[in-house]
Amino acid sequence: MASSDIDWDRLDKKKFYVVGAGLFTGVTVALYPVSVVKTRLQVASKDTLERSALSVVKGLLKTDGIRGLYKGFFTVMTGTIPTRIIFLTALETTKVASLRMLEPFRLSDTTQAAISNGVAGMTSSLLAQAMFVPIDVVSQKLMVQGYSGHTQYRGGLDVARKVLRSDGIRGLYRGFGLSVVTYVPSSAVWWASYGSSKHYLWRILGDNSGEEGTPSLLKIMLVQATGGIIAGATASCITTPLDTIKTRLQVTGLEKKISVKQVVKDLILEDGWKGLYRGLGPRFFSMSAWGTSMILAYEYLKRVCAKDEDV
Template identity: 30%
Template sequence: MAAKPSQVPIHGRSALLEAVEDIVYGSTAGIVGKYIEYPFDTVKVRLQSQPDHLPLRYTGPLDCFKQSIRADGFLGLYRGISAPLFGAAAETSSLFFFERIGRELVYASGYFSRDRVLPLSALWFTGAFSGAFTSLVLTPIELVKCKIQVPTLTSTDGAAPKAPSITSVIRDVYKHEGIRGFWHGQMGTFLRESGGCAAWFGSKETTTKMFYILNERSATSQAEKDALATEALPLWQQAVAGASAGMSYNFLFFPADTVKSRMQTAPVGRTTQPRTFWQEGKALWNQHGLRGLYRGCGITVLRSAPSSAFIFIVFDGLKRYLPM
């Protein structure tokens, strides 16, 4: 069974060098993907974070785009991108790094030989393993990002509200909630990442395997079949595999991300006790039902297709053609 370049056993290479590649190339791929998806992510967060006790400010993604551009211009959709760029580098490199650790643990269990590629069931597990640990890295970064993306609606002195900066958000969170406050919404991130990354890696590998099988069946000779087993897939097939990964990741566990975004965009320093993950989810369900949990899902799935495709194309290309 063929697999992506990062999963082809490469003898004679140190684990440290492999880890460095995962971090460097994962960071590069994450930054590329973030520039593609960020405006759509801003709209998604604004749709998700609308208060449940007030009339909806946006009627849908297009209305949110129009209102946002009218208020802040197109560049306003990129507000606060510096933190997400760092977050994208940290997230994507962590995903590939922890996924490799997960594969090493599976090999160490003795169930599979190191000279063979892992089956799809094991790769779905290593994806979940990767997402669970990555969530610890990602929650503080996403908390700052979400608070910057959501526009301030009121101002205490009657003047035009000032958009929060990275430093002001960090200062306010630490002042009112301490270090622990940066992991507000961790349960939502954990559920989204562990389940979503199982689907992210698993869907990509499943689609990749399907294409290799189809390509092998179309081969006319054994030599052509042997060549196909070691060559990279055509670019369009890599893109489809990466796109399927992104759409699966975002759709399957989108409600957890919605609840997480609402928790992280709540004002800091309020007198009432912050809601837990389950309390926030229950309040949203009572107000808007299942539809409220999937608010912004369409645009999120749409933007995840090209973003995820580029991430895997860049990462796999760097791993294959620029090994360290």
């Protein structure tokens, strides 16, 4: 393993959670508008005028100002912090357990990193979805309200009340199966790609260029950022069709009942097979930007929260 890696056992857990909550809130604030634009592009009907990222941004700024780019933000933040705690805890503990199980097989560092990170990403995403899907359903309805004929709401609680009145608790888990099918493989691919590319880059660059035999901070950040971009590109290309279908299914009006098959037919009818890749540009940028920012913040968080004897 690269000498820059900091394992779960070496972290001050209390500091990790407190500092992490603040750090990832900052990342969410910076990149949230990309999610709003991506979601609006995915649900745009055939007759919608705003069908490019730039036109969506212009439309939001014209009607709502800067706050239009943050539709549903506070609802997302309500569920994001506890969801991230679950995700990161499961990610780190599963990664450690997976590495221990792989030890007898004597695999290369790159292969071990790909497998352990992939399994950890898959497991942590599966656990996190149970908490995050209701938040996702509510926030996405807020993101697209008033757009392309979608219902207007008075806030997150208004959305939740109307969904519960119409469909019961299962309404808040609309698209749960697709979310699992989308995000679990996406998380597995993202973390596997990140883990393997990071170790491959260390092998090329060499792991000992700084003082006292440790890599320089600049070198560490360069490897992590490059790994994040590679991981984001790989995951977005593989999972965008599923994400587009899931988003459409989740934001459909409460009075409508629509199946996955119907969503696919509508997308193909409107734009051909490329309709399944609606929002690929913003999703690619979102996953690359989110991934790179998140991983740099995450790795920085681990360095800050490493126990004194490991700093």
